Amino acid sequence: MKKAVIINLSPRKVGTSMMLANHCREFLLSRDYLVKITHLYPNLKDLSPLLAAINEAESIIMIGPCYINTYPADTVYLLEELEKNQNNLHGQCLYAVIQGGMPYVHTHESGLKMLELFAGENGLRYKGGFVIGMGAMLNGQPLSKLLNGKKAEKMFGHFLENVAKQENSPAVLYHEAQLKMPGLVYCIMAKIMNRKIEKERREKQGDQKKSPYENPGLDLRHNGKDRTIDCKR
Amino acid sequence: MRREENMITILSDYTRQEAGERLEQKLRERKIETELIAIADLYVDPCYSCGGCTNKTYGQCIHRDDVDIILPKLMRTDVLVMVTPVKWGSYSFKMKRIFDKCAVIGDRHYYCKNGELVKGKIGRVHTFVAIGVKAQWDDEEKRAFKNLVEENIKIMNIRGRAYLADDSNLSDCLETVAEGLSK
Ligand SMILES: Cc1cc2nc3c(=O)[nH]c(=O)nc-3n(C[C@H](O)[C@H](O)[C@H](O)COP(=O)(O)O)c2cc1C
Numbered sequence: 001m002k003k004a005v006i007i008n009l010s011p012r013k014v015g016t017s018m019m020l021a022n023h024c025r026e027f028l029l030s031r032d033y034l035v036k037i038t039h040l041y042p043n044l045k046d047l048s049p050l051l052a053a054i055n056e057a058e059s060i061i062m063i064g065p066c067y068i069n070t071y072p073a074d075t076v077y078l079l080e081e082l083e084k085n086q087n088n089l090h091g092q093c094l095y096a097v098i099q100g101g102m103p104y105v106h107t108h109e110s111g112l113k114m115l116e117l118f119a120g121e122n123g124l125r126y127k128g129g130f131v132i133g134m135g136a137m138l139n140g141q142p143l144s145k146l147l148n149g150k151k152a153e154k155m156f157g158h159f160l161e162n163v164a165k166q167e168n169s170p171a172v173l174y175h176e177a178q179l180k181m182p183g184l185v186y187c188i189m190a191k192i193m194n195r196k197i198e199k200e201r202r203e204k205q206g207d208q209k210k211s212p213y214e215n216p217g218l219d220l221r222h223n224g225k226d227r228t229i230d231c232k233r
Numbered sequence: 234m235r236r237e238e239n240m241i242t243i244l245s246d247y248t249r250q251e252a253g254e255r256l257e258q259k260l261r262e263r264k265i266e267t268e269l270i271a272i273a274d275l276y277v278d279p280c281y282s283c284g285g286c287t288n289k290t291y292g293q294c295i296h297r298d299d300v301d302i303i304l305p306k307l308m309r310t311d312v313l314v315m316v317t318p319v320k321w322g323s324y325s326f327k328m329k330r331i332f333d334k335c336a337v338i339g340d341r342h343y344y345c346k347n348g349e350l351v352k353g354k355i356g357r358v359h360t361f362v363a364i365g366v367k368a369q370w371d372d373e374e375k376r377a378f379k380n381l382v383e384e385n386i387k388i389m390n391i392r393g394r395a396y397l398a399d400d401s402n403l404s405d406c407l408e409t410v411a412e413g414l415s416k
Contacts, residue, residue: 073329110381117321183348190343204291212293
């Protein structure tokens with residue numbers, strides 16, 4: 001039996017990355033894989049269980065959200081730790097999945113490139129990736145709920161097929177899956193979302209329009225914790 | 234207030250060549266109001282995407298760490314310069330932790346630009362400059378870092394550009410950045 005490890009690079013355990021991770025897991029199980037999903041964030045203090053799972057696998061599938069046009073900071077930390085613990089890397093196949101709020105491929109694609117460059121430097125076999133937009137709207141719901149759900153599911157299915165066969169997965173698959181709409185539709189969407197954002201802001205913040213960070217008396221004691229800040233730094 | 238319109242903040246992660254410090258000096262020599270935040274000694278936890286900043290503590294991170302020092306400074310900044318070592322075409326781990334948390338002070342509204350949705354500024358930052366520092370680059374990684382920064386600029390709907398510095402061109406690079414920012 002072939003072994004695969006899926007790494008959830010999102011801090012959330014019930015979000016869109018995890019929905020995709022579960023989807024991927026089901027698929028690989030049906031192809032006689034032994035599959036393990038591991039979460040990055042609960043393991044940040046001690047990555048050894050995660051490194052061990054990577055060591056044991058033939059295929060690694062990293063799935064995460066897009067934060068400011070690439071994976072979250074802690075993905076870089078994971079890669080740095082992997083680089084330091086090279087003994088866990090022995091030419092495994094690496095696949096990358098990134099998803100974010102914006103519907104376009106180009107805005108998320110840097111994440112895939114980072115994993116590709118990492119693989120190249122560390123003797124892993126980068127086999128391709130997949131980009132999914134509108135992930136924030138999905139918020140953990142299945143791909144079928146997307147406006148272009150059918151297409152996205154089909155293309156992601158082709159990607160998973162490639163993962164199962166340990167074959168290269170071309171970028172054209174996720175380009176095909178991108179939602180394509182006229183600019184005007186996006187402008188209308190922006191108006192609707194902005195109205196929602198403003199309503200939410202008024203509810204939470206009242207008439208106070210300033211950022212709390214502009215307020216010199218910033219209350220730093222939420223969470224029950226108080227931290228004195230050494231201003232010399 | 235006019236005087237503050239080009240307040241520059243340099244967020245700088247540790248580089249052997251002290252790139253951030255050198256840039257600060259160059260800008261000060263040109264009498265440009267500049268603040269350097271050396272992030273090596275600061276500690277910032279991850280964004281856990283807990284939703285606190287859009288709910289319980291609207292507009293503010295619910296978690297207490299050194300972004301409490303950084304974000305108030307960024308709110309007074311017009312030009313943000315990041316000086317970062319580059320790993321696999323991306324920002325350093327420490328820099329990215331801070332960048333991720335900048336989302337808290339990012340304009341949450343959507344705008345349309347060239348037929349696509351974009352978001353808004355971080356605070357009032359109208360120009361973003363990223364200086365990637367690496368001992369040696371290969372062309373693929375250069376392209377990757379440049380693309381990433383260009384996407385950042387696009388999504389924030391502001392001006393800016395990426396600079397790629399290595400041991401051989403760092404001085405010239407910093408000179409070019411300082412020259413560009415003093416215009
Ligand atoms: C700090 C932060 C930064 C984000 N930056 C972006 C971004 O640059 N582009 C984008 O499309 N979505 C961005 N998002 C939205 C997430 O990518 C999106 O909500 C994603 O679906 C979350 O995945 P998860 O449910 O697996 O955590 C950001 C979210 C957070 C919390």
